[in-house]
Amino acid sequence: MKRVKQVKTAALMFLALAVSACSAEDQPVPEKTVRKLAGSPEAVSARQKSEAGLREVVQAYAEHTPLKLGLVVVSDDCWGGTAKGWLETRDSDLYKISCGLNVTAYFGADPKNIVSVLDGILTAGDQNVPGIEFNHAAYGALIDYYREPYNKRNPEVPSRDAVSQSLKWDPVHDRQWKPNFISEPTGQCENDPPVKRCLREPSSATVAAIRKQYGMVFQLNLGSTYFKVMKNP
Numbered sequence: 001m002k003r004v005k006q007v008k009t010a011a012l013m014f015l016a017l018a019v020s021a022c023s024a025e026d027q028p029v030p031e032k033t034v035r036k037l038a039g040s041p042e043a044v045s046a047r048q049k050s051e052a053g054l055r056e057v058v059q060a061y062a063e064h065t066p067l068k069l070g071l072v073v074v075s076d077d078c079w080g081g082t083a084k085g086w087l088e089t090r091d092s093d094l095y096k097i098s099c100g101l102n103v104t105a106y107f108g109a110d111p112k113n114i115v116s117v118l119d120g121i122l123t124a125g126d127q128n129v130p131g132i133e134f135n136h137a138a139y140g141a142l143i144d145y146y147r148e149p150y151n152k153r154n155p156e157v158p159s160r161d162a163v164s165q166s167l168k169w170d171p172v173h174d175r176q177w178k179p180n181f182i183s184e185p186t187g188q189c190e191n192d193p194p195v196k197r198c199l200r201e202p203s204s205a206t207v208a209a210i211r212k213q214y215g216m217v218f219q220l221n222l223g224s225t226y227f228k229v230m231k232n233p
Contacts, residue, residue, distance in 0.1 A: 004227035029096050029231075038078040043090050043227045047076065047099065050226035057131035057165065057222055064129045066105035066120040067218055068208035073185045075102045076197035080232060099227040104185065106207055108214025111172045113204040121167075133162035135220040146172065162223075166217040170216040182207055182217040 007015070037043060051074065062069040078099040109117045122143065123134045125135030139160055152175040156192035158180065159168040170181045184207045 007104060009191065011112075016215075028082050030082065034078060034080035034097050035195055037229055038099060039226075042195070043078070043097075043099060046227040049066075050101050050224050051076070051103070054101065054222045054224065057192055058103060058105040058220065060124070060129050060131040061105065061107065063120075063225040064124040064127075065130065066113070066117045067107060067109055068214060070108050070213075071185075071205040071207070072199075072201045073104045073106075073189075074197070074199040075187075076100075077187075078227070080193045094230055094232075096231050097227070098225060100223065100225045102223040104220070104222070106182070106205075107211055107220065108210045109169070109216050109218055110214060111170070111175070111216040114172045114216075115143060118146065119143055124204040134160060135169065146182045164222070167218065167219045168221075168225040169218040170211065172216065181211075182219045184208070 055072075058072060061067055076099070078097055080097055081095045082093060121132065122134055122136045122139055125132045125139075126137075131133065142160065143155070145156075156171050156173045158171050159166065161167075170184060171177050174180075185200070189200055190196050191198055207217055
């Protein structure tokens, strides 16, 4: 009986040590740790480099295509890793912190000149303008679609996706189809550095105002994961 009791005691002690040893790895990362990592020199440097790169892409569109830049929204978020799952391992189980940056740019354009606008974008891609991933070789059929008379059996798809960016625009052929028009930026613009940051430039600009001025709106979406620290590096 005494031997059984000793074995049980030893087993409980071993279990307690095991739980203690892996608890930090298995539990959600504390907010204090997330904030410390998000504000570290490494994170700040990566954040600045990533944002500068994405802004250069926006500027490339503004300088080398017919699009007129009207609004830029920057969303920067850092998340702490979650608790380890019981049944499966998820990516969020494995890291202490992950930080991502999204830049959305809104441009104005003249819908009556949609062919020349799109041709200008694809030409910039043909010329290998850094940051512009759309070109005639891959997306030239888009120009042909807008050159031809509108055929209701061939619906308009006002968007294209490349490797690291996507471009959407207001429908031109069916401009009464309001739900497909580019909408205002959604979600609350929260600022809680260093874990959450939001910029809207200029702060007073709206999608509606861009559309009113130019006739239609293009939306460029860019994003990157710029900083991640694993639980077990």
